[in-house]
Amino acid sequence: MPEAERPALRRLATARRVAKHRLSRRNIGRRGQLIGLTAALAAAAGTTAVGVSSSATGPAPTSTGLSPSQADALTAARIDRRDLGSRDASRIDLGLAATRKAAADKAAKQRAARLAANATLTERRALALASAKAVAARKAAAKAKALAAAKAAALAKAKAAAAKAKAAPKIVLPTTGYHLTARFDQAGGRWAHNHTGLDFAAPMGTPVRSVMAGEVIQADYEGAYGRQVKVRHADGTVTSYSHMSEFDVSVGDSVSAGSKVGAIGMTGNTTGPHVHFEVLPGGGSPIDPEPWLREHGVNP
Template structure:
């Protein structure tokens, strides 16, 4: 409790009491500092709202960021703060929309790039396949051309071989024909080691008529030959002629060989010039071993063999 003596001191001017002056100064400082602190916090809240942040720790008794008591803002400041918050939220929404659009555009570009890459890979694969197909087609065409060329060469070689074989066959045929013609035209004497003992149309007591041929006398068993190529039309015993063989030649002339000891041919046999038809003998009407040779043109009456042989290049 203050004493009586203290009352006059309370009514003294402040300049006269240092302690009182200090207390007044302290209260004034606290009020001024609180007011400034409230203004700074309000300005900070407004700036924070404009920057998209929230106010922090204004007072332990604050009920919320929008309460004037918690921020110490005037109604106009609160409206400005709310408007700033709304603008900031709208701006954020627009920014998010722009980000979403940017992301969508980036995704679309990435998808287009991926699709383009796939298309390029597919085009490259198709181009490679087309190139491979073209190379295969060229190789197949080259193989076909080579096969065709080889087949043509083989065909040509075969044709040449056939032509050569045909030519050789024709040559052989011509040679055979020439040989046959030569054989037909070739003529030999009816025997060898002979001497003539009777001529054509010669008279004598041994024949019923004049002699009809040439007698080629030779030792017994000497071969008797066909004078030209021909076919045997007779091989038989013919009375006074003894064993007799007749040969028909290509021009129709028939040659006869008589008095032979034996036959070496049969009817129907083909003989060449010089082929043996028998051997010198003494069968039939004869006085010694010889072959009686006759020439019968067309198989008719006999003619003189000597001129006929000379016409064919022989001189008996």
């Protein structure tokens, strides 16, 4: 054999010895396990000895040395062990299933509680919204009713005022309970010129009234006329009331037919309580008041 091939052969032989040694150790371990298992099963079956031959270096045994009863016991032990494992696994599965079911039930209860709480909150909100809408509707209805009532009251007031104005006389005599003491254009020593109006004599304090509606353009003390009030009417005619004891109107006041402008008195140039009444068309020279009053519907 060439010298160069010898190291390779030595390495190959060494490798074979190592592999054989490892196989021998593996077989010994397996035989030990088999002997321990057989002994345990035999003890369970009531035996005290197991006939198992082993050899550290010999081949694996071909027989366990068990009697038929021991073999049956071994088989039964194996079946029991398998059934026990199955039961344990079943118990574990049942325990896990129960745990999972309990967790699922708890989660379902929690979810149901949340849904119930949300439903209650939603119901409360709906009730609050409905109540707020009802309150707003009542307020709006009350406001509308109040506005309608105010409008109706204003309309009724306007109608009443119109009816009153319509029913009110368009012209009246300047006072009541009187008698005429002097007429228009009458001459006498009591006046510097002929008389320019009608004198309505009445007790002191008797009301003096505007004969028609108009605007007060004078309310002042006017010399021989004493306290004098003048009223301009819609057609421009001015009526004058003199010798009064008091004023009941001021310049700029609006008066209606029959409105009190003063009271019978004796101010100015007079010999007794009366009102000197004049009619001045357009505010100019006075005319006879008697026909003018008759033309307007009253007879002094």
